[in-house]
Amino acid sequence: MFIIDRQLAGADKKLARLSTYGGIIIVLALLPLLVRSPYVVYVFTTTFIYIVATVSLRTVTISGQYPLAHGAFMGIGAYTSAVTAKLLGWPVGLTIPLGGVAAMLIGALIAYPFARLRAFYYAMVSLFFGIGVIQVIFVLTKWTSGSGGLVDIPHLLPSTSRVPYYYFFLGFMVICLFALWRFEYSRIGLSLKAIAQSHLVASSVGINEVRYRVLALSVGCFFVGLAGAGYAHYNFTLSPTSFDFLASMWLFIYALIGGLGSFGGPIVGAALLIIVPELLSGLKQFIPFISAAILLIIFYVLHDGLISLPRVIGTWYKKGKPGTADITEAS
Amino acid sequence: MVLTTAAVVNTLLISAMYIVAALGFAFLMNVMGFINFSHGAIYMLAGYICYQLAVVYGLNLWLSFSLSVIIISASGLFLERFCFRYATGNLDRMIIITIAIILILENSINVTVGAYVRSLPSFAPGILKFLTFSFATDKLLTLVICGVLLAVIIGFTRRTKYGLQMQAVSQNLEAAALQGINVHRISAIACAMACGMAAVAGCLMGALFNLSAFMGDNMLVKALELVILGGIGSVGGILFAGLLIGAIDAVVPLFSSGAVGQVIGLAIIIIILLFRPQGFFGREFE
Numbered sequence: 091m092f093i094i095d096r097q098l099a100g101a102d103k104k105l106a107r108l109s110t111y112g113g114i115i116i117v118l119a120l121l122p123l124l125v126r127s128p129y130v131v132y133v134f135t136t137t138f139i140y141i142v143a144t145v146s147l148r149t150v151t152i153s154g155q156y157p158l159a160h161g162a163f164m165g166i167g168a169y170t171s172a173v174t175a176k177l178l179g180w181p182v183g184l185t186i187p188l189g190g191v192a193a194m195l196i197g198a199l200i201a202y203p204f205a206r207l208r209a210f211y212y213a214m215v216s217l218f219f220g221i222g223v224i225q226v227i228f229v230l231t232k233w234t235s236g237s238g239g240l241v242d243i244p245h246l247l248p249s250t251s252r253v254p255y256y257y258f259f260l261g262f263m264v265i266c267l268f269a270l271w272r273f274e275y276s277r278i279g280l281s282l283k284a285i286a287q288s289h290l291v292a293s294s295v296g297i298n299e300v301r302y303r304v305l306a307l308s309v310g311c312f313f314v315g316l317a318g319a320g321y322a323h324y325n326f327t328l329s330p331t332s333f334d335f336l337a338s339m340w341l342f343i344y345a346l347i348g349g350l351g352s353f354g355g356p357i358v359g360a361a362l363l364i365i366v367p368e369l370l371s372g373l374k375q376f377i378p379f380i381s382a383a384i385l386l387i388i389f390y391v392l393h394d395g396l397i398s399l400p401r402v403i404g405t406w407y408k409k410g411k412p413g414t415a416d417i418t419e420a421s
Numbered sequence: 422m423v424l425t426t427a428a429v430v431n432t433l434l435i436s437a438m439y440i441v442a443a444l445g446f447a448f449l450m451n452v453m454g455f456i457n458f459s460h461g462a463i464y465m466l467a468g469y470i471c472y473q474l475a476v477v478y479g480l481n482l483w484l485s486f487s488l489s490v491i492i493i494s495a496s497g498l499f500l501e502r503f504c505f506r507y508a509t510g511n512l513d514r515m516i517i518i519t520i521a522i523i524l525i526l527e528n529s530i531n532v533t534v535g536a537y538v539r540s541l542p543s544f545a546p547g548i549l550k551f552l553t554f555s556f557a558t559d560k561l562l563t564l565v566i567c568g569v570l571l572a573v574i575i576g577f578t579r580r581t582k583y584g585l586q587m588q589a590v591s592q593n594l595e596a597a598a599l600q601g602i603n604v605h606r607i608s609a610i611a612c613a614m615a616c617g618m619a620a621v622a623g624c625l626m627g628a629l630f631n632l633s634a635f636m637g638d639n640m641l642v643k644a645l646e647l648v649i650l651g652g653i654g655s656v657g658g659i660l661f662a663g664l665l666i667g668a669i670d671a672v673v674p675l676f677s678s679g680a681v682g683q684v685i686g687l688a689i690i691i692i693i694l695l696f697r698p699q700g701f702f703g704r705e706f707e
Contacts (some may be wrong), residue, residue, distance in 0.1 A: 156512060203695050210456075210512065211698040214649050215691055221642055222687035228680035236680075335642065339458075343520055346513050378528040385521035389507070389514065 095127030118260055122253045124162020130369070131252045135324065138366045139317050144344040144356040145270050146313035151350055152274060153306035154286030156213035160314055160341045165333025166223060167193040167315025168322040172243045173233050173350040175323070182246050186319040193315025194308050201304040208289070208290060218336050226329045237277050239329035246323035255324055264318060266313055274311055282306050347388050426554050428672050434560050434629070437567035438622055442640050443647035443659055444574060448561030451591040451654050452611035455505050456512070456518035460619055460644055461637025462526040467493045467620030468627035468636070469530055472541055482542060490620040497616030501609045523637075530634040541628040556624025563625050570621060574614070575656060588645055591654060646690055652700030661701060666690075 092259075122131050143164055150157045171189030174180050200219060207215055209359025227234050234240055247254050273279055281302050284292040292301050322328050331337075367380040392398055446460045457463075466491050474485030504522065508514040545558040578584035590595040590607045598604050622640070646666055651658030666686060673682030694700070 125442045151432055206695060207698050211649075211694070213512065214700075215646060215694050218642075218646065218691055218694075222684055222691070225680045225683040229678070229684060291573065309604050335638065339516065339520055342516060350513065359665050373530050375528065379526040382524040382528075385517050385524070389504075389521065393514075 093150075113212070115260075115264060119257070122256050128269045131256050133365060133368045135252065135256050135259050136321075137361055138259040139321050139324070140341075140344065140364055141357050142263055142266045142317040142320075143314045144341055144360040145267060145353070146317070146346075147341050147345055148255050148305050148350060148353070149270055149273060149313070149357045150310035151345070152279065152286060153282040153303050154209070154263045154289070154302060155307065156216070157307070157310065158213050158335075158338050158342065160224070161335075161338030162220035162223035162331050163193045163197060163311045163314045163329065163391065164318035164341075166196055167318030168328055169227060169234055169240070170315070171319035172240055172322040172328055175244045176240070176242065176388040177233065182244055182323050186246075186316060186323065189319030189322070190312045190316035193318070193411045194312035197311030198304055198308040201307040202300070203302040204307075205303050212281070217335065217338070219337050224334050226335075234328075234330075237325055237330060240322075241327045243322055243326045243328065244411070245326065246320070257318060259324070262316075266316065267357070270309075270313060272328040273354060278302065278305065299382070333405065343385065347384065347396055349397035351394060352397050355395050362396060424675070425431045428675060430556060430560060431671040432639075432664070432668045433564055434667075435671050436562055438626055438629075439640075439647055439667055440663035441567050441570060441618055441625075441632065441642045442622040442657070443644040443651075443663060444571070445615035445622075446644040447648045447653070447656075447659055448611045448615045448618070449505075449650075450648060452587055453501075453505060453509050453608045455509050456515050456519075457505070458516065458641060459522035459526070460615070461639070461641030463493060463497075463558045463616050463637070464619040464623040464626075464630070464640050465530065465625035465634065465637035466526050468541065468584040468632045469534060469539075471624040471627060472539055472632055475541065476539075484572065486544075486624050489508055489624055490617050491610050493620035494613040494617040497613040498609050500616070501612035506605070506608070507610060527634050527637070531572075534634070539627075540630075541624065541632065544625075544628050560626065563629060566621070571616070571660075574618070578656075583607065587611060617673060646686075650690055650693060652702040655700070655702040658700055658702035 118134070121134065125131070126139040143160065147157060147160045167189035170192040171182075171185040174188060175182050175185040204212060204215060204219075228236050230236075247258060249255075263393070274282075281292070281297045284295075284297060284301055285299055289299050298411070318333070321332075344363055345356040346359065347363055349355030350356065363381055365383060367377040370380060388395060392402060394401075442460070442464055442555060443545060446457060448538060449455050449457045449460075470492055471485050471489040474480045474488055475482045478485075480488075504518050508518050526662040540681070543559045545562045547558045549558050549561060550558045576584075576585060586597070586602045586607050587610070588605055589600070597607075615682070626636070626640075643666065647659055647662045649664070651662035669689070673685060
């Protein structure tokens, strides 16, 4: 009886959660009909792309690796797709997956030697790798146009309006998030989390550490490459500075703001840090200050990221007055 | 021959700048275990404060240089107390707070001063002739300042009471605290010194080259390269790595474009680190 009750409660919870997700997707699908501003549609489409990039970064971090080169992998995907589509004239439907595959291959190639390094050293070496990738883009000026930026990239959809792009990237985001979610909650994802907690214990129970870390980075890079390729054919221009060291840091920041501990965290973080500054501020130069303010709030108040906001409010509510909280804890 | 002397002088000059900036970075990393990604932004801010005092307010250049270093060092105390102390030992939190500082500083400069490239007046204009070679005086002076500063810093850490306490804290924080060392005070001193060194590098760099709001990003990467390559906790390692990276940065652009030099330098660093993750002379960072 008790078990059935619990199962029923679990089913209820699952239903509630699914209906929440469905509701969010329906609201997002109706948004272009309600808000007629092309700018809002543009901001939201960019957000969808960055959400995929940020969540794919989380896929790497659950294996205990700090990828500070993820922005560079986005650049690899973007430039691969843009250059093959523009200079070789390949159809865009083919080059976008190609961008993902290129990022995945390079990710897998560097993941093998980099698997020697852990934690801080991995973060630093991947950071240097990311800077190196940007410099390679500068070196290959013949194809990538270097610092001048690549312009006139073939369009993804035969439409001048932004609305079809909005629906395309909404669908793209839903599919990618579902795939990454399935990956994380599969047996492989469990092994990755085990490696992150203790690589010695994980390898002693038969988890091949190097193979799983390579797999995590490959999957993460594939999706970030796809996102980058989509970004290229949506913006029609590319510049290396969109993928430099600070861009990689930003992807990490998006994930941290939302909370790296849960799947929803990076989604919330990316959405907040892209949409709020863009919509609040009329003056472009003041956007970084709003971002900095959000970062400081997370740093001093919400230690586990924005996703922990309901929990923090809940504990405050339960504790009542802040003064009495310490006494109850002590007793 | 002229090209060789130019290459040697440039190597030493660039190396000296990198070493002074990286030494400050390494101080914080050693003593507090804090990776200060905003080191480059602090370095940039020092250059602009010096510019503001010397060019806009018309103060003596040396006075404004000293004032800039003092102001930045004092702000280092503030940063340690209210920002860095809450982030030690957690890479996630280090990244959040330092990126916030980078955003605030770089964009404050960008909004107020503007994105135009500025330059400080030269500290010592003129040319020094020695045998058949001629050197720019300000470059030599920069080298001298960096050399003296390095000697002072090394003397401080090896000889004085606070320097020895700093070494103790960097070796083992708990044991040092048990011996009665005030760990927070030592961290504050280390942070002030780190910011001061960044300030010296920023002012000198602003006089030799240009000031721009985003010049710190490049220096941050160089400081990271030096510290990681030389090894954490080793001053000699930083000197060696500084000379190596300075040589790569000064010599390779003579033969090819700057980007190629960067790629070669980064490739060398990555390959070295794959085989010796702790750097040339360092210990493991936990």
